[in-house]
Amino acid sequence: MSTLEVVTGVLALTGLAVCVVGLGWRVSGVQGRPFRWDVAPAKGSAARGVAYAFTLGMAPWAKESTRRHLLAYVRGILLHLAIFAGLAWLAASPWHAEVPKVVRLLTASVLTAGMAMGLAGFWMRRREPALRQLSTPDDYASLGLVTLFLATAALSAVAAWCLPGLWALSGLMLAYIPFGKLRHFVYFFYTRTFFGLLFGRRGVLESAR
Amino acid sequence: MARLDANKATLVKDTLGKLIDRKLLASLEVCVRCGICAESCHYYLADPRPEHAPFYRSEQVRRLYRSLFDPIGRHLPWWVGAQRPTEESLAQLAEMAFSTCTLCRRCTLNCPSGCDTAQIMRAMRTVAVAAGLAPEMLVQLADASIAREEHLEDFKEIYLEQVRALEEEVREATGDPQAHIPVDVEGADILYVALSGAHTILPAAILFHEAGSNWTLSMFEASNYGVFLADTARAKRITERIVREAERLRVREVVVTDCGHAYTTLRWEAPNWFGKPFPFQVRSLIELVAGWISDGIITVDPTHNPEPVTYHDSCNLGRNSGLIEEPRTILRAVCQDFREMTPNREHNYCCGGGGGLVATPEWTDLRLKAGGPKAQQVRATGAQVVAASCDNCRIQLGDISEHYALGTRVVGLMELVVKALVPQRAKGHPLEADVA
Numbered sequence A: 001m002s003t004l005e006v007v008t009g010v011l012a013l014t015g016l017a018v019c020v021v022g023l024g025w026r027v028s029g030v031q032g033r034p035f036r037w038d039v040a041p042a043k044g045s046a047a048r049g050v051a052y053a054f055t056l057g058m059a060p061w062a063k064e065s066t067r068r069h070l071l072a073y074v075r076g077i078l079l080h081l082a083i084f085a086g087l088a089w090l091a092a093s094p095w096h097a098e099v100p101k102v103v104r105l106l107t108a109s110v111l112t113a114g115m116a117m118g119l120a121g122f123w124m125r126r127r128e129p130a131l132r133q134l135s136t137p138d139d140y141a142s143l144g145l146v147t148l149f150l151a152t153a154a155l156s157a158v159a160a161w162c163l164p165g166l167w168a169l170s171g172l173m174l175a176y177i178p179f180g181k182l183r184h185f186v187y188f189f190y191t192r193t194f195f196g197l198l199f200g201r202r203g204v205l206e207s208a209r
Numbered sequence B: 001m002a003r004l005d006a007n008k009a010t011l012v013k014d015t016l017g018k019l020i021d022r023k024l025l026a027s028l029e030v031c032v033r034c035g036i037c038a039e040s041c042h043y044y045l046a047d048p049r050p051e052h053a054p055f056y057r058s059e060q061v062r063r064l065y066r067s068l069f070d071p072i073g074r075h076l077p078w079w080v081g082a083q084r085p086t087e088e089s090l091a092q093l094a095e096m097a098f099s100t101c102t103l104c105r106r107c108t109l110n111c112p113s114g115c116d117t118a119q120i121m122r123a124m125r126t127v128a129v130a131a132g133l134a135p136e137m138l139v140q141l142a143d144a145s146i147a148r149e150e151h152l153e154d155f156k157e158i159y160l161e162q163v164r165a166l167e168e169e170v171r172e173a174t175g176d177p178q179a180h181i182p183v184d185v186e187g188a189d190i191l192y193v194a195l196s197g198a199h200t201i202l203p204a205a206i207l208f209h210e211a212g213s214n215w216t217l218s219m220f221e222a223s224n225y226g227v228f229l230a231d232t233a234r235a236k237r238i239t240e241r242i243v244r245e246a247e248r249l250r251v252r253e254v255v256v257t258d259c260g261h262a263y264t265t266l267r268w269e270a271p272n273w274f275g276k277p278f279p280f281q282v283r284s285l286i287e288l289v290a291g292w293i294s295d296g297i298i299t300v301d302p303t304h305n306p307e308p309v310t311y312h313d314s315c316n317l318g319r320n321s322g323l324i325e326e327p328r329t330i331l332r333a334v335c336q337d338f339r340e341m342t343p344n345r346e347h348n349y350c351c352g353g354g355g356g357l358v359a360t361p362e363w364t365d366l367r368l369k370a371g372g373p374k375a376q377q378v379r380a381t382g383a384q385v386v387a388a389s390c391d392n393c394r395i396q397l398g399d400i401s402e403h404y405a406l407g408t409r410v411v412g413l414m415e416l417v418v419k420a421l422v423p424q425r426a427k428g429h430p431l432e433a434d435v436a
């Protein structure tokens, strides 16, 4: 292992540690807040509401908004899938040589598509007047980090010499997650659950009536 | 920009801090500003300006939240768009929360993350109340409701006289000279809570009589302006009047008139304030009447309502309370030509009158403009009559019918039922109690 690989590897692991500790701090921040179950007798099923919230309720056709903004929604889904693929590749990357070439090429294509979705995110943020007005440096930095992460991940899947670049960038991105907008995914699981509980229990969602 | 004085700054921070439970925190943190919820809001559809998008509104509150509670927002505010409150920004936030969000939750249903923008706006309303920035009219109406219980003895005689005056109309409609409106009857099965005015007492009295229900009329009105203020202390005191009355009269169930926020409050929200389920059942009159029709307890003839009728789903009753099929059971039975709006049920557009907007005259223009999408929906049905199951919606629908020259008549759902009613009780038809 070269010095560069060792240094960037340590960077990546440090970023991971910061990420885990930081997210733990964020989660404990939510868990530390009061939560009270609704006490009124239910009309529908909370369990079915939550199940819907995480399954069919996420389908592109399930909401008027996602039907109307199909491209934007599909872009978001592809970007998130690519991020998961990128993280999986990051975990596998120290064993680069052992990963079959066909898998690496496939991974690189998925990650490249994800990177394109990231770039499209910049364009959308600039194009929509409301988004343009509201976007903060954090929005751009978060999107930039993710897009660069996907780009370096894609490159490193086909060219091993790019691995230090991936590890350095991963360290930076992972360390940033708890402090910037990227942390939203933690809260997603909460809000979707609360969504399912509310609309399921009250019998609003058809599938929970 | 005038800085907030130290006391007010502390008050704002403390008030918001106490409101941040797990649900609110998650909604404050989850939004990625993807922008796809914009058109789910009737304000944005009516006037597609950035400031009318749900995420734009909630982002203004997030800026306040970040500046007070997020370490990054406190130390690097420019990086995350945090903004410490000033006199001006607080006044703007208060106005935004009360005038440009009806708390309808249509955006929540449409957000891929399920972000509850209505809860965020409600929190902002609470902060505004604490800072003395709430609309005066809502405060006065809420306080008047509280005062009604405190001065009940002064009211009681006048109220009973007004009720007696209505009984003649009940007798006429039912053809039963014995028909009356019971008030303050201990041991009744049902406590019926109406709104101020005869329009929600009379149809219900006729229907209760026809169904043979053992009921009694509440001394209090169902509306709760504390809820519009998002002031739980006031809202709870207003609700307590009804809870105490129900317990004193030992009723089995409280039936709320067709009023969206009153039903949502008593059925779903208020038990949380008391920390336990009520010792009585809470139902809407709509649920009762739908059941009576399905079970053949009352007889209706749809030819009495021959004109095309459409139905406006109140956001509180439908999207927030799950009363979705019951009004349709009624309408299919009492109208000859019932037509759905598109979209409908839980996806229906807010009429623009919710969240207390109907009671705040300073924002009438905004309210009428926000009613534009609803006006289009109504027009597309070709209906001559719009049925509403909420009094605030009824007022707003009447106003937008006039404003947009729709030529529609707006009626309460129960008015249609009464019009279709074929009185049978005098002929020995089975009563609710017999069927049960």
Ligand code: SF4
Residues within 6 Å of the ligand: B030, B031, B032, B033, B034, B035, B036, B037, B038, B054, B055, B110, B111, B112, B113, B114, B115
């Ligand atoms: S509230 Fe939801 S849909 Fe709207 S911008 Fe935020 S994340 Fe997107």
Ligand code: SF4
Residues within 6 Å of the ligand: B040, B041, B042, B043, B053, B054, B057, B100, B101, B102, B103, B104, B105, B106, B107, B108, B117, B118, B121, B350
């Ligand atoms: S709750 Fe209703 S009125 Fe408020 S922002 Fe959402 S869609 Fe608009």
